[in-house]
Amino acid sequence: MQVSNRVISILLFCSFIVYEVPKGIAQTTDTLRNVIISDHTTNYKNSKTQEFSPGLKVRAIDSNTLAQYKMQSMADLLSRELPVYVKSYGVNGLSTISFRGASAAQSAVYWNGVPIQNAALGVADISTLPVFFMDQVQIVYGSSAALWGSGNVGGALMLESDPVAFSPHSLAISVALGMGSFGQYTGGVEASVANRHWYMSVKALGQNVQNDFPYTDANGNTQHMPNSQMGNDGAELRLGYKTDNAGVFSFTAWYQQYDREIPPALFEPGSDKVDNDRSLRLLLDWDHHHGANAMYVKFSMMKDDNSYNDSELDIHASATVYQYYGEAGWRKNFKKFGQLLIFVPFQTAWMQTDSGLKYQNKVAVASAYEVKSYHQKLNAAVNARYEICNGNGVLLPGTDLSFKLTNYLLFRGNAQYTYRLPTLNELYYVPGGNQNLLPEAGWNKDAGYSFHVTAGRFMLISDGALYDRWIHNWIIWLGGAIWTPHNIAEVHSHGVETENRIEYTVGQWKGFIDLATQYGRSVTEASNIPNDGSIGKQVPYTPRYSGNVKGGISYRKLTIGYFETYTGYRFTTNDNSGNALAPYTTGNIYLMYHFIFGVHDVQCNAQCNNIFNTPYQVVAQRPMPGINWQAGLRFRVL
Numbered sequence: 001m002q003v004s005n006r007v008i009s010i011l012l013f014c015s016f017i018v019y020e021v022p023k024g025i026a027q028t029t030d031t032l033r034n035v036i037i038s039d040h041t042t043n044y045k046n047s048k049t050q051e052f053s054p055g056l057k058v059r060a061i062d063s064n065t066l067a068q069y070k071m072q073s074m075a076d077l078l079s080r081e082l083p084v085y086v087k088s089y090g091v092n093g094l095s096t097i098s099f100r101g102a103s104a105a106q107s108a109v110y111w112n113g114v115p116i117q118n119a120a121l122g123v124a125d126i127s128t129l130p131v132f133f134m135d136q137v138q139i140v141y142g143s144s145a146a147l148w149g150s151g152n153v154g155g156a157l158m159l160e161s162d163p164v165a166f167s168p169h170s171l172a173i174s175v176a177l178g179m180g181s182f183g184q185y186t187g188g189v190e191a192s193v194a195n196r197h198w199y200m201s202v203k204a205l206g207q208n209v210q211n212d213f214p215y216t217d218a219n220g221n222t223q224h225m226p227n228s229q230m231g232n233d234g235a236e237l238r239l240g241y242k243t244d245n246a247g248v249f250s251f252t253a254w255y256q257q258y259d260r261e262i263p264p265a266l267f268e269p270g271s272d273k274v275d276n277d278r279s280l281r282l283l284l285d286w287d288h289h290h291g292a293n294a295m296y297v298k299f300s301m302m303k304d305d306n307s308y309n310d311s312e313l314d315i316h317a318s319a320t321v322y323q324y325y326g327e328a329g330w331r332k333n334f335k336k337f338g339q340l341l342i343f344v345p346f347q348t349a350w351m352q353t354d355s356g357l358k359y360q361n362k363v364a365v366a367s368a369y370e371v372k373s374y375h376q377k378l379n380a381a382v383n384a385r386y387e388i389c390n391g392n393g394v395l396l397p398g399t400d401l402s403f404k405l406t407n408y409l410l411f412r413g414n415a416q417y418t419y420r421l422p423t424l425n426e427l428y429y430v431p432g433g434n435q436n437l438l439p440e441a442g443w444n445k446d447a448g449y450s451f452h453v454t455a456g457r458f459m460l461i462s463d464g465a466l467y468d469r470w471i472h473n474w475i476i477w478l479g480g481a482i483w484t485p486h487n488i489a490e491v492h493s494h495g496v497e498t499e500n501r502i503e504y505t506v507g508q509w510k511g512f513i514d515l516a517t518q519y520g521r522s523v524t525e526a527s528n529i530p531n532d533g534s535i536g537k538q539v540p541y542t543p544r545y546s547g548n549v550k551g552g553i554s555y556r557k558l559t560i561g562y563f564e565t566y567t568g569y570r571f572t573t574n575d576n577s578g579n580a581l582a583p584y585t586t587g588n589i590y591l592m593y594h595f596i597f598g599v600h601d602v603q604c605n606a607q608c609n610n611i612f613n614t615p616y617q618v619v620a621q622r623p624m625p626g627i628n629w630q631a632g633l634r635f636r637v638l
Contacts, residue, residue: 047331048113048147049140049158052341052368054379055400055414056144057448057465061137067634068592068605071176071186071205074126074137074157080565080588080609082139083497083516083548084155086126087541090622091211092230092260092275095127099141100467101493101522101542102154105475106420106440109157110148112252112283113327114300116159117151119349119360120321122423126157128258128277132188132205133236135162141497142467143416143444146383146398147368149345150419153444153471154493164240164250170194178605178632182625183210199240205256207232211263215623216615218266225623227271228263232256247288247295254281265621272312278305292333299326321424323349338371351424358428360421362389377404387419394419394441413447418471426475426485434485442471448497459503469493474524476539476574489528491539495520510554517547524574533575541619543568545583557594562587572620584616601636 049058059082069077075095079086087104088095096104109116109124117124131137138158145152174190185208192201211228234256241249255278262273283300302323309316329343343366350359364387372379378401385396398416405411422437448465474491477483496519503512522539524532538544545568552561564587569580590607606629613626 048341048368049138049144051339052147052370052381052383053140053144053400053414054370054381054402055412055446057141057412057446057463059139059141061139066131066134066137067603069131070634071130071132071188071207074129074131074134074159077131077137078126078139078157080563083499083518083546084139085543085546085567086618088127088618088622088624090265090617090619090624091213091225091228091263093127093262093619093622094123094125096123097126097157098542099139099155100469100495100497101520101539102469103474103476103539105423106151106153106471107155107157108148108152109159111159111254111281112161112285113298114281114283114302114325115149115151115347116281116302118304118321119323120319120351120424122151122425124157125277128232128256128279129159130205130232130234130256133203133234133254134159136160141465142414142446143418143469144383144398145396145416145418146366146385149347149362149364149385150387150389150394150396150421150439153418153420153440154469161238161252164199164238164242164248166194166196166199166240166242168195172637174634174636176632176634178630180630180632181628182213183208184630185209194240197242199238199242199250201236201238203234203236205232205234211625213625213628215626225263227261227273230258230260232258247286250285250287252281252283252285254283255279266623267621270312271310273308273310276305276307276309279303292335294331295329297326297328300324319351321349321351323347338369341368341370342366349424351428353428353430355428355430358424360390360424362387362421364388378402383416389421394439408451408453410450411447412449413445415443415445418442418444418469420475422475422485431482432477432479432484437475437485438473438487440471440473440475442469444469457505459501459505461499461501463497463499465497467493467495467497478529478574487528488524488532488534489526490524491522492525493520493522508556512550512552514550515547516549517545519545533577537574537576538571540572540574541570543570545569559592560590562589564588567618581617581620584614586610586614586616587612599637603634605633606631 065081075086075088078084078097085098086095087098098104098107105122140156140158142155143153148156170193172192176188179185188205190203208231211230212224214222214224217223236254239251258277260275262271262275264271280303283298286297288295304321307318325347327343327345329341331339331341333339346363348359348361350357364385366385368381368383370381381400383398387394387396396417396419400414402410402412420440422439426437427433427435446465446467448463451462453460471491473487475485476488477485499516501512501514521544522542524534524537524539527535546566548563548565550561550563552559564585566585568583571580588607588609589611593604595602608629610627616624618624
């Protein structure tokens, strides 16, 4: 595959502790992590999660960690930093995210409040979402379908841009340069200019990777991964205009292209597969605040082009999917009596098939009411959404509650009715689509606590959560030569999560240890398929056990640390027969030094991943890279 010349650069990205600051509990300043708590008066797009979902567990990735993963993908960031399951189909393959035993199609991804899953597939390939274009990243655990719409079953990944900032004669420039293992060269530039009424920013990213890492083939021989080159380019333009009394208008255009060779699986003698992806996302926003009232309107257009070619098998396929999304809302703050949010979203998506144009239209009316009482210790919200898709309606109610027992301890709970429509591919894909599929539906419930205390030089943070979810008509693809989606009658998912952190500070020295564990069961309880062997068995590619441990030491502007991630057994068949994929652990070390040099803010990074050279597979027959390194610099003009 021929890849155009690209900007050669890298910012090495180390792994830093990220931890949620529990709602209602004071935030402790920490040079290793600055958890983003959004200013709701200026950044309205976050208020659904931060203000109207007090019972949900929300994790915000701190700005330092985002800077270190700046030129990597969301798949890299999430698989290393958070206890969520990222299902990677190997080098240059699809990477999807799943929460709490949910499927990838039940895990939503939003960009500035707009769903960006491919409308045909129903999933977002997070390996094609560069951290470079994101200013804020949050993980919402559990369902919030009343606020964010059908399809939000297990959780959501929230990707957002900072609010447009207007300041007199403002100019900012940032450049990153570097390199890594397996012929990796990456680089990016950011620039912005603003005055009291206008704002403009431009981001551009380029990357080229050979990916020719060594691996052991099916015969036990050491090979270098063939047909594995990848290149991507992307750019984002943001424009903003602030009037004296009519609010803020903003426009964002984000274009990117990925050209990826698909290497062979272990059972294949070779591969000539090439995948080319092009995506264009346009978003127009208007926000207006006046006293206790706030209004907003947004409209987006997205176009996803995919071209797949396999010259060896003479397969040449292409698909183009369009999606429009719009939303208008009004919020009223009643001060002592809480606040009310009412909004109307709509979404339309279509694709061209051999049998003609296929589409889905959704429109909804939604509301949320949040109130605080009992000396601000109790925070409760009720949410409801009535959504109509292609003439069929569904009501999605939900409720949230949090209670701050003391200044150190907070309890929370959430209950939500959730719903997911079959995707365009599940209904109309040729061959294999099933137009008789029923929507997935069921209740999601979770509860947890957050504990945060500082005693002298010690700080302790602990967070725990229990979840329980029943989904009827769960959709899964089955078959041999031709795969077809079917409804499983019922799947029960339940589990427990814990996250703990200990920190000790002496002068300018700081040490920390962070431990996260997760146990989850996602089991088929009933089936519409006669003699189905999956009843009582774990849903494929859902690990029961996973976790990570991190530790490090920092002194002034230098930080050194280690983190290790564990992923347990994963069954690859519905009836759990055959060999399960073996558990694996990967260890990583990192170093960062941050200093000011003249008018430049400089960040030096070094990282070594999978330091024990562990052979492992996330998906069967797709080997992952062994030991590898990255190093680089980032310059920002002050």
